[in-house]
Amino acid sequence: MAAATQGLVQTSLETNTQVTKRTTVKELVESPALTSISSNYYTINSNEWDASDPDETLPIIDFSLLTSRDPNQRSKVIQDLNKVCQDWGFFMLVNHGVPESLMKAVLDGSKEFFNLPMEEKMEFAEKDLWKPIKFGTGVDIKVENFFFWRDFLKVFVHPQFHFPNKPKGFSEVSGEYCKRTREVARELLQGISEALGLEENYIEKAMDLESGFQLFAANLYPQCPQPELAMGIPAHTDHGLLTLLIENDIGGLQIQHNGKWFNVNPLPNSFLINTGDHLQVLSNGKYKSIRHRAIVNNKATRISLAVVHGPSLDTVVSPAPELVESESSPATYMPMKYKDYLNFQHDGKPCLDHIQLTVT
Numbered sequence: 001m002a003a004a005t006q007g008l009v010q011t012s013l014e015t016n017t018q019v020t021k022r023t024t025v026k027e028l029v030e031s032p033a034l035t036s037i038s039s040n041y042y043t044i045n046s047n048e049w050d051a052s053d054p055d056e057t058l059p060i061i062d063f064s065l066l067t068s069r070d071p072n073q074r075s076k077v078i079q080d081l082n083k084v085c086q087d088w089g090f091f092m093l094v095n096h097g098v099p100e101s102l103m104k105a106v107l108d109g110s111k112e113f114f115n116l117p118m119e120e121k122m123e124f125a126e127k128d129l130w131k132p133i134k135f136g137t138g139v140d141i142k143v144e145n146f147f148f149w150r151d152f153l154k155v156f157v158h159p160q161f162h163f164p165n166k167p168k169g170f171s172e173v174s175g176e177y178c179k180r181t182r183e184v185a186r187e188l189l190q191g192i193s194e195a196l197g198l199e200e201n202y203i204e205k206a207m208d209l210e211s212g213f214q215l216f217a218a219n220l221y222p223q224c225p226q227p228e229l230a231m232g233i234p235a236h237t238d239h240g241l242l243t244l245l246i247e248n249d250i251g252g253l254q255i256q257h258n259g260k261w262f263n264v265n266p267l268p269n270s271f272l273i274n275t276g277d278h279l280q281v282l283s284n285g286k287y288k289s290i291r292h293r294a295i296v297n298n299k300a301t302r303i304s305l306a307v308v309h310g311p312s313l314d315t316v317v318s319p320a321p322e323l324v325e326s327e328s329s330p331a332t333y334m335p336m337k338y339k340d341y342l343n344f345q346h347d348g349k350p351c352l353d354h355i356q357l358t359v360t
């Protein structure tokens with residue numbers, strides 16, 4: 001995920017007894033004396049906090065129409081996909097066929113993972129981007145100089161499936177969940193290929209989805225005594241092609257649309273889907289990678305699960321030649337291997353800026 005620094009207010013790192021020892025946001029919240037938070041938290045200018053509930057319904061796509069045998073229904077939903085990818089870069093997916101019980105089981109497994117004793121989670125604590133299993137926290141003073149109100153687990157789940165071996169059963173249920181979300185993402189990317197005017201299997205082949213890179217990210221946002229002073233995850237875009245997200249009905253995700261921030265209140269059992277940087281590159285900017293962030297609250301702990309679906313790590317991604325016209329729409333991104341692109345994360349600058357070409 002590409003960190004964005006716009007609007008960053010970074011206060012100096014003070015000595016604070018709450019954070020000088022190794023801890024996580026979860027443990028911090030559970031410490032009995034916590035009534036206020038240190039000033040080391042990442043926050044944003046007050047004028048950037050503003051977010052509203054959408055005055056129009058957030059777009060909804062019915063997956064069952066995409067897989068329908070009726071060609072009229074399919075072509076209608078492909079038109080809708082083209083519109084939502086261009087206008088929003090975000091939609092809710094309903095009738096996707098992934099069992100509600102599986103979605104719930106993987107959310108429950110994530111909760112149990114975060115409930116493990118701190119030492120057990122810390123076995124997976126890693127700074128290295130390329131470690132396939134990584135537990136992290138927004139309050140790791142060894143790594144961060146400003147903090148987020150979030151603990152997370154990030155795991156590479158495809159083409160090789162890695163997973164923590166605890167809590168019991170979490171790996172199995174997540175393996176099944178990742179397989180199902182991968183199928184949904186690939187089907188959607190077939191529809192999106194057509195929406196771009198390309199052949200149905202275009203993205204599948206060009207991005208080598210058979211070996212596509214899939215990342216499972218579980219985010220824990222414990223309740224925060226001063227939610228107005230902290231951010232769960234700051235504004236960023238996701239690096240892959242499509243991200244499928246679910247959450248435990250607490251709310252907190254905000255997306256940027258037409259320069260404004262909107263609260264997302266997902267429909268029960270839907271997937272929240274956003275287009276990522278590589279769809280923006282492949283479509284030569286026709287579809288934009290949507291900026292989003294997660295705020296925190298003082299009432300309940302939120303868990304979200306984001307599964308990012310990208311090209312294979314060795315795929316060199318560039319705008320589809322079919323969508324590039326030297327005169328009217330020249331290529332606006334330089335070709336880059338997905339693996340190399342991922343190394344741009346965490347230098348504070350949006351990753352896409354590194355490959356943007358200035359068109360004269």
Ligand SMILES: O=C(O)CCC(=O)C(=O)O
Pocket residue numbers: 001217219233238245247252253254292293294304306
């Ligand atoms: O928690 C959320 O709603 C957003 C999470 C997210 O954007 C991510 O993990 O990339």
Ligand SMILES: [Fe+2]
Pocket residue numbers: 001236237238292306
């Ligand atoms: Fe994200």
